[in-house]
Amino acid sequence: MNKKNLGNKLYLKAKKIIPGGVQLLSKKPELFLPGHWPSYYIKAKGSVIIGLDKKKYYDFTNCSVGMCPLGYSNDFVNKQIIKTIKLGNISTLNSVKEYDCAKKMIKLHPWFDMARFTKSGGEAMSVAVRIARSYTKKEKILFCGYHGWHDWYISANIGDKKNLNSHLLPGTSTLGVPSFLKNTSIPFEFNNTKDFIKKFNKDKKKLAAVILEPTRANLPKNDFLKTITSFCKKNDVPLIYDEITSSLDKETEQSIIKTLVALTKKLTVIFITHRPDIVKGKNVKKFFLSKNGSSTRLIKLKK
Numbered sequence: 001m002n003k004k005n006l007g008n009k010l011y012l013k014a015k016k017i018i019p020g021g022v023q024l025l026s027k028k029p030e031l032f033l034p035g036h037w038p039s040y041y042i043k044a045k046g047s048v049i050i051g052l053d054k055k056k057y058y059d060f061t062n063c064s065v066g067m068c069p070l071g072y073s074n075d076f077v078n079k080q081i082i083k084t085i086k087l088g089n090i091s092t093l094n095s096v097k098e099y100d101c102a103k104k105m106i107k108l109h110p111w112f113d114m115a116r117f118t119k120s121g122g123e124a125m126s127v128a129v130r131i132a133r134s135y136t137k138k139e140k141i142l143f144c145g146y147h148g149w150h151d152w153y154i155s156a157n158i159g160d161k162k163n164l165n166s167h168l169l170p171g172t173s174t175l176g177v178p179s180f181l182k183n184t185s186i187p188f189e190f191n192n193t194k195d196f197i198k199k200f201n202k203d204k205k206k207l208a209a210v211i212l213e214p215t216r217a218n219l220p221k222n223d224f225l226k227t228i229t230s231f232c233k234k235n236d237v238p239l240i241y242d243e244i245t246s247s248l249d250k251e252t253e254q255s256i257i258k259t260l261v262a263l264t265k266k267l268t269v270i271f272i273t274h275r276p277d278i279v280k281g282k283n284v285k286k287f288f289l290s291k292n293g294s295s296t297r298l299i300k301l302k303k
């Protein structure tokens with residue numbers, strides 16, 4: 001632990017009064033650079049963040065877990081929000097914006113009939129599961145990827161704490177999740193078509209939905225999505241794509257990497273990545289392996 005790091009100091013204090021230290025798991029310093037992460041900001045504008053220590057950082061992640069694709073404190077967005085606040089952003093009556101926004105969503109996604117808003121991604125996924133179960137009158141969910149913290153999802157770990165390990169949440173505890181949910185949500189492996197077919201065939205008469213993140217850190221390979229779609233269509237099982245945290249498209253990713261690599265010529269740059277191959281051979285001097293956010297060690301990448 002770096003005791004001089006102001007962000008780290010505050011985080012250690014926060015852990016005493018906030019369960020888990022932060023309000024969002026994805027912002028836990030342990031997931032990035034344990035003991036050395038700036039952790040807190042005092043100002044954020046565009047892609048620049050000023051940390052508690054007044055140091056300037058460039059944010060090349062997905063800007064607050066994908067929340068700010070236009071960059072932080074965007075002038076246009078700020079103006080609209082301030083205007084809305086001045087008009088009173090809440091009242092006993094409904095906001096006209098609710099209707100306007102639903103209409104825009106339907107226009108943007110012509111395959112939508114209706115739109116309903118939720119306050120978080122996990123809540124949206126719980127709504128999707130509820131709708132699928134009520135439509136099919138069945139209960140089992142076959143899923144792949146991360147879909148939030150609600151009982152239907154975490155119950156996958158009842159009986160085997162390792163079930164969610166390859167779905168972004170290693171070692172997740174099921175304390176407080178009703179034991180009768182055991183075996184109602186079954187995980188399958190990303191890009192493993194065989195695993196999907198085996199699990200689908202075993203439970204196809206009981207399935208309320210198949211849910212997956214069609215892409216995240218890795219692109220789907222070969223016939224993975226095609227097979228899933230055709231099995232679901234053939235057996236009339238609803239297929240739900242969770243695109244709450246979508247991957248960047250290849251061109252945008254390449255342009256970000258190019259910018260980052262150019263920065264290594266004048267600044268110290270730390271890449272935190274699930275795919276070290278993307279920066280291999282690009283002026284990167286040291287590689288550290290981080291496992292479950294707790295340990296780091298120097299590794300050599302094969303050429």
Ligand SMILES: Cc1ncc(COP(=O)(O)O)c(C=O)c1O
Nearest residue numbers: 120121122146147148242244245
């Ligand atoms: C694919 C996916 N689904 C669901 C969620 C849950 O969203 P929230 O944290 O807003 O509940 C996340 C959050 O990162 C996500 O990445």
